[in-house]
Amino acid sequence: MSSPASTKRTVAAVHAAPVFMDTEATVDKVISFIEQAGRESIDLLVFPETFVPGYPYWIEAYAPLDQQAANAAYAEASIEVPGPQIARVQAACARTGVGTVLGVSERLAGTRTCFNSQVFIEPDGTLLGVHRKLQPTYAERIVWAQGGGATLRVFDSALGLIGGLACWEHTMNLARQSLITQGQQIHAAAWPGLSTMTGFEAVADIQIDAMMKTHALTAQTFVVSAGNPVDETCLRWMESTIGPQKHITAGGGWSAVIHPFNQYLAGPHTGPEEKLVTAEIDLADINAVKVWVDSRGHYARPEILGLRVDRRPLWHDEGRREWPAAPSNSTTVPATETDCRDSPRTEVSP
Helix, strand or coil: CCCCCCCEEEEEEEECCCCCCCHHHHHHHHHHHHHHHHHCCCCEEECCCCCECCCCHHHHCCCHHHHHHHHHHHHHHCECCCCHHHHHHHHHHHHHCCEEEEEEEEECCCCCCEEEEEEEECCCCCEEEEEECCCCCHHHHHCCCCCCHHHCCEEEECCEEEEEEEHHHHHCHHHHHHHHHCCCCEEEEEECCHHHECCCCCCHHHHHHHHHHHHHHHHCCEEEEEECCECHHHHHHHHHHCCCCCCECCECCEEEEECCCCCEEEEEEECCCCEEEEEEEECHHHHHHHHHCCCCCCCCCCCCCCEEECCCCCCCCCCCCCCCECCCCCCCCCCCHHHHHCCCCCEEEC
């Protein structure tokens, strides 16, 4: 593992499919990848979008009224953060010294409301926090609620300043700018197997490539982008639960590590082969890139341009969640309406 004093890190995008809709088996698979990363001296793993319990591809393939049983099962298979499944992942990180950004479907404690979330865990197992996707895309609104500004954060990790976004959240330029103004150094991007969807076969990977390179250069950050291929387990689950469909196929996924000046350091890797897409990065390279363009500094032009971010907690658990949380802390403290009202409403950044 890299020394915290060093500017070099070994990072990897996990290009893999979950054990679809089997939460505990998928957490086992997450832990196996973390253990592999430990053996290979990898410092940071980034997992695909909602790897636990899997991306709900059926929302793009069936009429809404046909999805009710599947959507109920999905809420049940989703996990709470903190919670027992995340505690297992924290323990694996602490054992191996591997930091992890894990895509999950996060269930709001005491409800059946879910979020498309990324969970950030330190190499020592500390739970840094969660980012909830601000705007679920298209049919995703069937299964996930909107996230708020309280979770649009860059985390001060032992590995660097790390933040992330999920899928087409990368089209939200002001969300990306918020990460830029927080000094992001490593960007964790989470994707589903977009190219497996009807109408996206020829364009999905081009879109992802463009968005990942755009953020790398405009943010002067290293991008670790992880996508999951669709496997037969997923297709069989959908057919047995809802019925035959022709809109989602096997394969897909796009994973890479990209330098701030847009070189591929690893990948892009696509298709069904599961692997860790691994590269060494040097955070010192960011300083050289910022001589040319510094989106937090001289290229921000704060006397002309500004950004307002509402960081007020949006959901009842956000006002009292205490981050970072040690590996042994796996409970959620319920919040009240007062917690939300007492929090700062906005943050204005240049």
